Amino acid sequence: MGMDMGMISSSNNVTAASIHDMLEDFLKSFKDTDGSYKYRKQIEAMSARQARSLVVDYNDLALYNQDIILKLHEEPITTLEEFSRAVYSVLKISDAKYAEKVKDEIRVRISNYPYEVKMRDIDADMIGKLISTTGMVVRASEVKPFITMLYYRCNKGHEDYISREDYIKRKGSASKVLCPKCNEEEIYIDVEKSRFSNIQMIRMQELPEDLPPGQLPYHIDVILMHDLVDNARPGDRIMLTGIVRVEKDMESKSLDLPLYRIKIVANNIEFMMNRQKDDARGDGRLTITEDDEKEIKRLASKENIYELLINSFAPHIFGHEIIKEAILLQIVGSPAKVLEDGTKLRGDINILLVGDPGTAKSELLKYAARIAPRGLYTSGRGSTAAGLTAAVVRDKSGMMMLEAL
Numbered sequence: 001m002g003m004d005m006g007m008i009s010s011s012n013n014v015t016a017a018s019i020h021d022m023l024e025d026f027l028k029s030f031k032d033t034d035g036s037y038k039y040r041k042q043i044e045a046m047s048a049r050q051a052r053s054l055v056v057d058y059n060d061l062a063l064y065n066q067d068i069i070l071k072l073h074e075e076p077i078t079t080l081e082e083f084s085r086a087v088y089s090v091l092k093i094s095d096a097k098y099a100e101k102v103k104d105e106i107r108v109r110i111s112n113y114p115y116e117v118k119m120r121d122i123d124a125d126m127i128g129k130l131i132s133t134t135g136m137v138v139r140a141s142e143v144k145p146f147i148t149m150l151y152y153r154c155n156k157g158h159e160d161y162i163s164r165e166d167y168i169k170r171k172g173s174a175s176k177v178l179c180p181k182c183n184e185e186e187i188y189i190d191v192e193k194s195r196f197s198n199i200q201m202i203r204m205q206e207l208p209e210d211l212p213p214g215q216l217p218y219h220i221d222v223i224l225m226h227d228l229v230d231n232a233r234p235g236d237r238i239m240l241t242g243i244v245r246v247e248k249d250m251e252s253k254s255l256d257l258p259l260y261r262i263k264i265v266a267n268n269i270e271f272m273m274n275r276q277k278d279d280a281r282g283d284g285r286l287t288i289t290e291d292d293e294k295e296i297k298r299l300a301s302k303e304n305i306y307e308l309l310i311n312s313f314a315p316h317i318f319g320h321e322i323i324k325e326a327i328l329l330q331i332v333g334s335p336a337k338v339l340e341d342g343t344k345l346r347g348d349i350n351i352l353l354v355g356d357p358g359t360a361k362s363e364l365l366k367y368a369a370r371i372a373p374r375g376l377y378t379s380g381r382g383s384t385a386a387g388l389t390a391a392v393v394r395d396k397s398g399m400m401m402l403e404a405l
Contacts, residue, residue, distance in 0.1 A: 019071050019079060023086035026064050043090050047098035053107040053227050055268065058114065072110075076130035076243055080267070083108040099159075102165075104149060105197070107226055109268035113241045119206050120218040122262060126244045131264075134272065135204035137236045138219065141399040143200045143229045151193035152177075154185035161195070171252045200229040201399060204240065205296050222264045237272040240264065314367040326351050327368050 042054060061068050072079045084106045091106070092099040113132040122133065150167050153159040158181040162170075171177045176186040194198040204298060205219040224231070232238050249259040270281040288296075298306055315323045334347040353361045 019068065020082045020086055021067055022065055023083050024089050024250040026061070026068065027086055027090045030060055030064055040090065043087060044094045046091060046102075047095040051227075052102050052105045053109055055109045055111050056083070057293065058110055058112045072130060073115075076355045077128070080108055080110075104195070105226065110241055111268055111270060113268075116239075118210065119204065119220055122155050122220065122244060122264075124262075127246055127262070128244065130240045130241065130243050130267065132239060133204070133264075134207060134210070134237070134239050135220075136207055137202050137232045137234050137238060138200075138205045139203035139393075141201040142234070142262075143198050144399070145196040146199045146225075147194045149195040151190045151195075152179070152187040153190060154179035154182065154187050155296050156185050157184060158185075177324055197226050198229040200224045202232055204238070207237065220264060222260065222266050224269075228266055228269060232269055239270040239272055240266055241270075242266040269362075314360075314364055317363055317367075320360065323353065323364060327364060331368060331372055 027039045027043065028037070030038055038060070039054065045051075046054070058069075061072070068079070087106050088099055088103055105250050110130070113130065114128075114212065116132045116134065117126070119133050119135055122131065146164075148164055149161045150164060151159070151161055156179070158179050160181070162180060166180075167177065170180070179185045179187050181184060200223075202221055202222045202224060203219050206217045211217055222242065233400075245263050246260040247263055249261045299308070302308065309328060310321055310325050313328050317324075330349040330351050334349055336347040337345040339345065353364075354363055
């Protein structure tokens with residue numbers, strides 16, 4: 001579904017206070033089809049799960065109040081902040097101690113967001129908007145801490161916490177930041193007492209089936225923060241909901257006119273199991289149903305099951321039974337062994353296919369990539385380099401990234 005921002009009417013008459021009241025009322029009073037208070041129960045269970053985020057279904061919001069939906073489209077940052085405050089207000093009723101502890105860390109994540117945009121269609125018109133896009137994670141950085149609340153002191157004895165955003169606003173282009181309480185003395189940051197959270201960078205790439213013919217795959221960088229870090233790994237197919245932001249391009253320093261590049265600050269990650277229409281692989285997490293289990297046991301009881309599997313592999317290609325058998329065994333893999341002397345034998349099987357042009361080498365590999373949960377077909381100059389499956393590379397920012405090749 002394409003994203004048509006022009007279809008969304010204005011909701012400037014809805015103030016921050018009124019949207020807060022609407023959101024709080026939604027969390028308290030929304031009932032699911034069974035008649036139970038869906039989000040009130042989830043919020044009451046947050047302290048038991050030590051959770052700091054609440055996933056809200058977009059369809060529930062749409063059923064409850066269209067003003068919230070319009071405000072979420074027009075001002076997603078403000079609306080999500082008010083949503084977090086509303087969760088805090090409801091949590092404070094059931095567990096005031098835990099609510100105060102996680103007050104600044106509560107996040108609301110939107111699921112089933114319908115305004116899906118193709119990755120190559122994300123442009124400057126969408127800066128500051130909440131969008132959804134699908135893709136494959138091809139690179140993930142290490143998880144690092146960053147300061148969310150800075151603890152400051154001044155020479156007059158004032159000390160308190162200040163948010164990272166407020167600190168950046170007060171600093172601006174000035175060489176020093178004045179105390180928020182006295183506005184006279186310069187403040188000093190105590191890193192040890194400051195509050196930290198986690199941050200991670202990932203890179204998303206267009207799905208192979210979404211790639212236009214003859215085009216190179218498009219990619220975009222995504223920032224994961226708080227409890228979203230380390231959820232998506234290279235090879236995962238995900239549906240990302242996030243806010244489009246910009247940052248200064250490091251390569252434009254020598255230009256008089258500064259250039260910026262688009263990044264997405266992630267709000268929610270959903271794995272594409274049961275969402276993929278043209279590709280049954282989903283995100284690599286296979287689910288075996290009872291019917292599947294019965295069918296597997298029925299086939300396993302056959303005496304010629306081995307030959308049947310070989311003949312079923314790439315049936316559109318005649319012959320090559322030995323090669324088909326080898327690729328099939330590679331997909332299944334072998335158990336790792338530890339010998340009596342402590343020597344470890346890996347279970348990975350590697351195959352080298354050498355043959356004349358037109359002997360279906362690539363077709364056999366493409367078929368294997370289609371049926372393997374995390375299979376990825378690659379060809380060209382980079383394929384012969386060491387580390388075909390994954391490699392650790394250094395990003396422009398200096399962070400080490402795990403990249404699927």
